[in-house]
Amino acid sequence: MSTPGTGLVVLVGPPSSGKTTVGTALAQRLGVVFRDTDHDVEAEAGTTIADLFVTQGEPHFRALEERAVARALAEHTGVLALGGGAVLSAHTRALLVDLVAEGVTVVWLDVDLPSAAQRVGLSRDRPILGINPRQMLRQMLETRAPLYTEVSTLHVRTGGRTVEDVVADVLAGVGQESAP
Template sequence: MTAPEGAAALVVLVGPPASGKTTVGTALAAELGTSFRDTDHDVEAEAGTSVADLFVTEGEAHFRALEERAVARALAEHSGVLALGGGAVTSAHTRALLVAHGAAGGTVVWLDVDLASAAKRVGLSRDRPILGVNPRQMLRQMLETRAPLYGEVSTLHLQTGSRPVRDVLADVLAALPAVGSSR
């Protein structure tokens, strides 16, 4: 059942790069009969360029400011499944919005991934500029430094590393309140 327009996001997915936010998010949206939205795509639409190009031409601080606005807008407008960029939780404002969303009964799922699985999934992707020259080292650092931030905002923590998408999806669905009963 689709949540009514104007309602808060049904499920918000957070986690590091390569944790499965897009893959799980699109599958979850299809299962729930709702829409999927990715704040990185919102930023790209607003800026008229890719996230990778924004990092190169405008810098990370500019991207993070656009991302913070995109997350706030999406949390207010979107009633389906919402995926946030891996670094969105580095903003204190975004974390406060996510904590409030969870406190109000919303579901914020931290999709976690181990270093080996993340490195394998990312490879040497040029679409992930934050990973820089040494993707494995940057992933290790991000996993370690951002884990407490993901933990702060999440209402559900799931490992995705070597698990099939269908298993992760089943765990998310099992944790959701009855869709439609209170929305």
Template structure:
């Protein structure tokens, strides 16, 4: 069993929104590893960060990614930091991964001052730049395809990802 597509990218790229819409269009189930962690722990990602720290969350996330990749046959969205794990990146190399890339201006505009993103508290633009500088090569490492989302609405991103899936199947 394997997901039809796995979406990775930074906060604000639209992974969850796009994954839900792709799943609907293909008549498949949707899964998000951040939601899996929240369901497992009974608390929000933000609260896990505050109460237990990032390292604890990353361990939970790594297990959620491994489980979802092994069990899920629909559309999978990963949390923005899932690619930080060497083990997760190794597993992702065996799957159809699409990197939803976004430029700084679009990402900051999309996440705004969202308090539900613990790694972006404070100066959002500065935090996002540091995060993207570090993670962009990791997203690119695991991705079979990249879709730049800056000038696309969610429907446009969905259409492009579906085109790439069909291209792979041909």
């Protein structure tokens, strides 16, 4: 794996935590490129993640996701958002821990259950949430929190906050509070 550029900031967190929205705004503020591994998976598969879950199943999607994350971590030097479940892979967690040791910032965008449920609504583009989104979100937030903690160097809460406030916290955490 090549050494990422000093500008790499990796965003992790559950679905609806704001990784894409915050990541896009953060990249703009830092003057770097934003990349989302969910989009990488969709481009490689030629279909949506929701359709991948239905037609190929979650294990197939997770394998594609693991490869997409490894590739992006090796190549990308801007702001990188990982899919909410990327941390389920031990291989991905090991890559992130190694990058943290090299000085890369991994930001856990954390969201509370009421905010997550409001943001997700009954969206069908989040297949992992299944039939009872609120219960699935609760379980997901509880079971994945230790994994996000394991890989992150900065913890920022997003629930009930503006994108600008969240970006300001991330910028402060990466030592860029005065970014243009």
